[in-house]
Amino acid sequence: MTTLYGRACPAVPLVEALERAGFTEATALLCSPQDFRVARFSQGRCRTHTGAPAPLDTVFEARVFDGHRELRWLTFAGQDTQCVLLSEEPDALPAEFGSPLPELHALQTLPAHYLLWGTPAPKPIRTSDGDWTVLRTPRIGSLHVPAPPPPDGQRLRLAAREYVCVEPRHGNAHVAEERLLRLEPAEPPDPEAAAGPVPEREHDV
Structure with a gap:
């Protein structure tokens, strides 16, 4: 039996969601109306292959993962967002990120x-x-x-x-x-x- 834990964050910008998640090094899949981009999250920001910050202001969906946790962020019309952080390790989910989600027990x-x-x-x-x-x-x-x-x-x-x-x-x-x-x-x-x-x-x- 494997348990997947999660926390849900209220409507916040993607930059704030990343700060709350507390990633050190991670891979980010970023979708915007203009393009799809893969970025590296390091030293507190998402960077492109040029070393420049990845533009986040037009991103409408992001999935960020480091092998232990995954952050999912999605925005809707009217600027409402959904944001969750998932992990098999409950201690890897910061309490300040948001409210606990129901545990998922996988056979x-x-x-x-x-x-x-x-x-x-x-x-x-x-x-x-x-x-x-x-x-x-x-x-x-x-x-x-x-x-x-x-x-x-x-x-x-x-x-x-x-x-x-x-x-x-x-x-x-x-x-x-x-x-x-x-x-x-x-x-x-x-x-x-x-x-x-x-x-x-x-x-x-």
């Missing part, structure tokens, strides 16, 4: 992976906060992600954890929640599995 957890589009450039972009990789594909162009280039022949993927719960009335098992963990190298291609089901789910970033 089982499963690994989930989303394959990132694009071929990684072999040469990293080095910054004071760490290495970045450029992913390139003709369909979406280039995307900079805060992770070192993977070994030759591999791509990058987004790792997550699924929480399987049992519906109390009928006893059906279902994935009740998912938490993002990290960016990591994908497994090298397996020629014998080429004709079988695709083990990765492609993520359109």
Whole structure:
């Protein structure tokens, strides 16, 4: 049995939500009307691959994660927001973040992976906060992600954890929640599995 804990924050700007969460180092997925951006949260701010602060004023949805916790922030028309912080470690959720959410008791957890589009450039972009990789594909162009280039022949993927719960009335098992963990190298291609089901789910970033 695995328990997922959470806290909900009242309507606050994204910058304040990040401050309340207390991240030290984390990866941020930022959606705005203009673009989708992956940023690195370090030293109290989100930065791009150039080292400049990532623009947060136009972001309408953000997911920030460090392997132990995930922050979800979403704004709606009228400037109302929803903000939650999730973790399997209750002590990792600051009391000042907000009110506790009902605990989620999972019978089982499963690994989930989303394959990132694009071929990684072999040469990293080095910054004071760490290495970045450029992913390139003709369909979406280039995307900079805060992770070192993977070994030759591999791509990058987004790792997550699924929480399987049992519906109390009928006893059906279902994935009740998912938490993002990290960016990591994908497994090298397996020629014998080429004709079988695709083990990765492609993520359109």
